[in-house]
Amino acid sequence: MAWDTEMALAIKNTSRAALAGQPQPWYRAEVVQVTPKLIFAIADKEFKFDSSTGLIMTATAKSKTWKVGMQAAALLHGAQLLVLDSL
Template sequence: MAWDTALAQAIKGTSRAEANRKPQPWYRAEVVQVTPKLIFAIADKEFKFDSSTGLIMTATAKSKTWKVGMQAAALLHGAQLLVLDSL
């Protein structure tokens, strides 16, 4: 019985810690493709964004000449990535 209680308390503590964790404020996005579409990727290239899949850019970021491998500061909100500027 004591083992069940200890396990339940451990699970409860873990779920509270997860609930209180704040989302990451910004991401380091990397240009993985330039033509025919500009594509940025985050999280070890697991998530990719282009103009048809939620990529949004500030005027500063749009004015840059992007090359494959360049990095940018970006904010993720839902399924949209806002690229702020190059790093």
């Protein structure tokens, strides 16, 4: 339960930061690998995230069957990428 609250607060604070003129934290993440690990990339595939390097997924995103080339809406917070859902 605490994780859900923390995630909701992070999204709320991120939205406020965007309204205050700070850089937009939303990214279009792309699946670049599915096996042996699911890997998402952002910023022209310059930054890659998997479960051992800061990839976090909502329950909705986790329930998807991801394929290479699919895209998702994601939030970048520090060194972690939170994948929200497919686009």
